[in-house]
Amino acid sequence: MEGHIWIESEGLGKGSTAIFMVKIGSIPERLNESKLVFMPKVPPNHGPTAFPGLKVLVMDENGVSRKVTKGHLVHLGCDVTMVSSSEECLRVASNEHKIVFMDVCTPGMDGYEIAICMHEKFTKRHERPIIVALTGNTDKVTKESCMRVGMNGVILKPVSLDKMRSVLSDLLEHRVLFEAI
Amino acid sequence: MEVVQIQRNLVDYTKSLFMEGFLDGQFLQLQQLQDESNPDFVAEVVSLFFDDSQKLLNELTIALDQPIVDFKKVDAHVHQLKGSSSSIGAQKVKNACIAFRNFCEVQNIEGCLTCLQQVKLEYYLAKNKFETLFRLEQQIVASGGSIPMIEMGF
Numbered sequence: 001m002e003g004h005i006w007i008e009s010e011g012l013g014k015g016s017t018a019i020f021m022v023k024i025g026s027i028p029e030r031l032n033e034s035k036l037v038f039m040p041k042v043p044p045n046h047g048p049t050a051f052p053g054l055k056v057l058v059m060d061e062n063g064v065s066r067k068v069t070k071g072h073l074v075h076l077g078c079d080v081t082m083v084s085s086s087e088e089c090l091r092v093a094s095n096e097h098k099i100v101f102m103d104v105c106t107p108g109m110d111g112y113e114i115a116i117c118m119h120e121k122f123t124k125r126h127e128r129p130i131i132v133a134l135t136g137n138t139d140k141v142t143k144e145s146c147m148r149v150g151m152n153g154v155i156l157k158p159v160s161l162d163k164m165r166s167v168l169s170d171l172l173e174h175r176v177l178f179e180a181i
Numbered sequence: 182m183e184v185v186q187i188q189r190n191l192v193d194y195t196k197s198l199f200m201e202g203f204l205d206g207q208f209l210q211l212q213q214l215q216d217e218s219n220p221d222f223v224a225e226v227v228s229l230f231f232d233d234s235q236k237l238l239n240e241l242t243i244a245l246d247q248p249i250v251d252f253k254k255v256d257a258h259v260h261q262l263k264g265s266s267s268s269i270g271a272q273k274v275k276n277a278c279i280a281f282r283n284f285c286e287v288q289n290i291e292g293c294l295t296c297l298q299q300v301k302l303e304y305y306l307a308k309n310k311f312e313t314l315f316r317l318e319q320q321i322v323a324s325g326g327s328i329p330m331i332e333m334g335f
Contacts, residue, residue, distance in 0.1 A: 064230050064265035071214040071222055136264065158207045158267055161214065 051168055052077040055096050057129065059089040059114070060103035065157070069101065069134065072164040086114045093118060095127040099171060101155075104133045104146065115149040130171050134159070143178065153177035184326035191317040195331050203310050208270030212330065227311050230269050234304055237262045241297055245290070255293060256285040262300065266307075273303045 003022030009015065056078045060066040066082055073080045081097070083089045093100060102114060115131050122128035132153040133146045146154045155167055156179055170177045198204045215222040237258050244255050263278035277300040284292030318328050 062261055062264045063233055064226060065268040067226050067229060068211065068268045071219065075214050136267065160210050
């Protein structure tokens with residue numbers, strides 16, 4: 001019991017006092033052993049919820065890719081709206097959306113045209129969401145086309161959680177992010 | 182079998198899928214997105230991938246069976262499949278799609294048909310691997326254990 005015991009006395013015939021100090025027990029902790037063993041390593045300078053309530057619109061025709069992008073953004077605390085077509089995107093986009101992510105690598109779907117339409121819909125710069133292309137195409141033509149139609153950025157897919165976190169951070173700070181292609 | 186043993190089997194199996202090139206780092210990204218508020222995220226995304234891919238493979242079979250093949254349509258379907266497989270880290274499927282698109286670009290029907298067979302093969306293999314993975318996870322959860330995270334040195 002991690003304690004000790006001793007006897008004190010004032011002398012012969014005066015009796016003795018036995019004194020002991022022990023640890024009875026510790027405050028029980030909720031031990032969840034599997035959590036302890038398998039806790040994923042989280043870098044100390046990154047918080048899991050970095051952008052609480054940030055309203056983001058995601059346009060992607062591909063259901064799987066759309067769900068994964070949403071997963072990233074929701075994990076970072078964003079309030080995400082999903083659309084799967086350019087018409088829906090133009091209809092749903094509002095000045096409450098801070099960022100619009102558009103998948104532009106779908107052949108036949110003109111992400112560039114939407115960007116132009118967005119500029120027409122939101123004439124005042126401060127009302128217009130930050131428009132970012134998400135593309136799997138690593139060519140200069142794609143990047144130049146995006147810049148020409150007034151997009152604020154181009155991001156290469158696939159995106160990692162860390163990358164999405166720093167992309168959001170850069171966009172909110174600088175309003176521009178063209179990844180080196 | 183003890184939970185610890187099944188957990189070890191799961192870790193070994195997952196690692197082998199990476200070593201053999203079935204999965205790439207994007208799959209680890211999906212696992213990072215799974216938490217208490219999204220406990221079935223990985224299974225949901227992979228399940229969506231199965232549904233979407235099956236439809237695309239059916240469409241591709243039909244499209245390549247036409248007397249006059251619309252290569253633009255074929256390419257569009259392959260592009261979608263490439264996108265989905267890339268999003269979940271199904272590396273071999275993705276690579277098979279890349280090869281397929283090259284044949285679409287030059288409108289080589291024989292090449293496309295061969296690639297379709299290859300993509301189907303890779304897809305069914307991937308599906309099989311994912312199903313085994315999820316079965317191991319379910320066994321662990323049913324035995325009261327929790328799913329170990331894989332730390333990979335990429």
